[in-house]
Amino acid sequence: MQKVLFCGTFAPGLEGLIEKYLEKRSKNIKIIQKAHGLIFCESTYSLHELRQLKVFNALYLVIVKLQDGDFFDLSKRIQRVLANKKDTIRSYIKNKKFNLFFFENGKSLKINDEIYFSIADSIRDSLGIHKSSNDGQLDISVIKRSDIGVFAGIKIIKDETIGKTRGMLPFALSYLISWYSEPKPDDVICDPFFGYGGLAEARAKGFPFKKYIISDKSIETKQFMVDFKKKLSNVEFYTSDVMTDGFKAESNTVSRVLTDPPWGDFENIDQIDNLYINIIKEVNRVLKYGGKAVLIVSRDLSNFVSMKASSGEYGKWKIFDRIDILISGKKASILKLEKI
Numbered sequence: 130m131q132k133v134l135f136c137g138t139f140a141p142g143l144e145g146l147i148e149k150y151l152e153k154r155s156k157n158i159k160i161i162q163k164a165h166g167l168i169f170c171e172s173t174y175s176l177h178e179l180r181q182l183k184v185f186n187a188l189y190l191v192i193v194k195l196q197d198g199d200f201f202d203l204s205k206r207i208q209r210v211l212a213n214k215k216d217t218i219r220s221y222i223k224n225k226k227f228n229l230f231f232f233e234n235g236k237s238l239k240i241n242d243e244i245y246f247s248i249a250d251s252i253r254d255s256l257g258i259h260k261s262s263n264d265g266q267l268d269i270s271v272i273k274r275s276d277i278g279v280f281a282g283i284k285i286i287k288d289e290t291i292g293k294t295r296g297m298l299p300f301a302l303s304y305l306i307s308w309y310s311e312p313k314p315d316d317v318i319c320d321p322f323f324g325y326g327g328l329a330e331a332r333a334k335g336f337p338f339k340k341y342i343i344s345d346k347s348i349e350t351k352q353f354m355v356d357f358k359k360k361l362s363n364v365e366f367y368t369s370d371v372m373t374d375g376f377k378a379e380s381n382t383v384s385r386v387l388t389d390p391p392w393g394d395f396e397n398i399d400q401i402d403n404l405y406i407n408i409i410k411e412v413n414r415v416l417k418y419g420g421k422a423v424l425i426v427s428r429d430l431s432n433f434v435s436m437k438a439s440s441g442e443y444g445k446w447k448i449f450d451r452i453d454i455l456i457s458g459k460k461a462s463i464l465k466l467e468k469i
């Protein structure tokens with residue numbers, strides 16, 4: 130199998146974590162370039178094997194990439210490159226109609242006809258697929274950014290959960306966070322801010338566990354908890370408020386707290402400082418020694434949470450480096466703590 134260049138996209142800020150994940154995951158992936166929210170890698174993986182990576186919002190099979198150059202330069206190169214790579218690229222796609230999009234520095238772009246048709250016709254002639262007016266099943270994007278140059282890529286994988294349910298953490302991000310928690314098959318996991326279950330679903334689908342204890346204060350989320358329990362064995366669920374009832378787990382019984390408390394519009398959340406203090410107290414209470422917590426918190430309050438954890442008032446912790454990320458353009462941080 131010929132090597133292909135692919136480009137994975139993810140929430141900006143996860144560059145370091147994605148790199149570690151890919152390095153640990155496989156020798157059949159060579160990282161070529163890392164940039165804000167995306168990574169270019171080479172591999173001989175099949176589509177099925179690429180799907181197992183699970184950490185990307187989208188994965189593009191790169192047709193051609195120019196580090197220095199413009200849309201025009203790319204349009205001149207595309208036919209030549211496709212002549213050499215045609216069979217490899219065709220093995221990743223079925224005969225489909227394609228849509229063609231152009232982006233410059235993150236914004237959608239209307240390109241002039243000469244470049245548009247030069248690229249569209251080269252793709253059609255070389256790969257034997259057809260351009261659609263708007264209902265193609267295959268998205269091909271030509272993306273130009275000042276830091277990475279310009280590339281044309283076929284979107285071969287996308288995280289279908291993105292934008293599906295407002296407030297739900299997307300699968301790819303949740304899967305990476307679950308991996309970061311160093312999952313073990315005998316994990317007893319607690320998620321007291323279950324919401325629509327995006328994070329818990331990815332942990333449960335992605336890695337084996339022993340028991341999941343989930344809760345949320347909102348009655349709206351109950352059906353999601355019921356559905357989660359139906360799909361899995363050994364799930365306990367509760368409708369419960371952390372402020373009044375704490376976490377619904379016995380002391381020193383949990384090996385992982387994996388949770389996503391409210392953080393988006395934190396200025397509007399009543400008593401957010403107290404909520405975060407309660408979380409640290411409860412994480413300390415329920416975790417066994419050596420147990421780990423991975424929390425998504427508001428970026429503006431992440432120092433407050435780390436300070437409280439390191440104050441000694443709420444147990445002793447190893448605090449891992451904070452990871453600052455953007456989720457749907459909003460600033461959040463991922464905190465990882467180990468009870469010592």
Ligand SMILES: C[S@@+](CC[C@H](N)C(=O)[O-])C[C@H]1O[C@@H](n2cnc3c(N)ncnc32)[C@H](O)[C@@H]1O
Nearest residue numbers: 297298322324325326327328346347370371389
């Ligand atoms: C950011 S959302 C969690 C989203 C979830 N990770 C998902 O993927 O769907 C935060 C959740 O915390 C719940 N919540 C807010 N305050 C709470 C509290 N005091 N006790 C328990 N749950 C609370 C909200 O109802 C909401 O469902």
